[in-house]
Amino acid sequence: DATVSDSKNLKVKLVLLGDSGVGKSCIVLRFVRGQFDPTSKVTVGASFLSQTIALKDSTTVKFEIWDTAGQERYAALAPLYYRGAAAAVVVYDITSPESFQKAQYWVKELQKHGSPDIVMALVGNKADLHENRSVPLQDATEYAEKNGMFSIETSAKTANNINQLFEEIAKRLL
Ligand code: GTP
Ligand code: MG
Numbered sequence: 317d318a319t320v321s322d323s324k325n326l327k328v329k330l331v332l333l334g335d336s337g338v339g340k341s342c343i344v345l346r347f348v349r350g351q352f353d354p355t356s357k358v359t360v361g362a363s364f365l366s367q368t369i370a371l372k373d374s375t376t377v378k379f380e381i382w383d384t385a386g387q388e389r390y391a392a393l394a395p396l397y398y399r400g401a402a403a404a405v406v407v408y409d410i411t412s413p414e415s416f417q418k419a420q421y422w423v424k425e426l427q428k429h430g431s432p433d434i435v436m437a438l439v440g441n442k443a444d445l446h447e448n449r450s451v452p453l454q455d456a457t458e459y460a461e462k463n464g465m466f467s468i469e470t471s472a473k474t475a476n477n478i479n480q481l482f483e484e485i486a487k488r489l490l
Pocket of ligand 1: 334335336337338339340341342343353354355356357358359360384385386387441442443444445470471472473474
């Protein structure tokens with residue numbers, strides 16, 4: 317009946333992957349604390365944070381976020397963090413073609429070794445630096461479409477599309 321609200325609470329293991337310096341830690345800091353750190357330090361190993369969001373229908377989604385280290389020396393640790401993850405955020409920097417190549421490497425790795433039903437997002441970060449763009453939006457959109465993932469451009473600096481990124485992931489998990 318009308319007085320009974322039908323709410324759901326979801327817990328989601330989410331992993332961020334991508335080249336060093338693309339802004340993974342800044343995306344997480346923006347999402348969890350609403351802050352931006354222009355002097356963000358490289359991540360060592362990985363770091364863990366969690367954040368809960370409420371969707372319009374009163375469903376809550378708790379993200380348990382593994383922010384991995386992008387430096388090559390940590391690449392072998394990645395499976396520890398993406399194993400069993402329900403969602404993966406693969407990040408590149410829109411000013412860096414190398415980082416877009418690296419993102420494609422991570423997508424392939426997740427397709428081979430991630431959960432078969434993992435929700436993947438391809439994220440072009442540093443969208444505020446559009447004057448120095450060197451990865452066309454269309455290249456990312458097409459790549460994402462071919463690989464059954466969604467793509468979005470974000471800026472951890474201005475907060476553009478950060479909440480939208482996590483909301484879209486939540487919707488796709490429901
Ligand atoms: P690793 O931990 O080494 O894998 O790097 P990371 O991907 O976590 O990068 P991090 O978040 O530490 O950011 C690297 C640098 O990019 C820092 O100087 C940030 O301030 C800067 N940065 C991150 N996001 C943005 C953004 O959206 N716009 C701009 N202009 N700079 C950003
Ligand atoms: Mg980091």
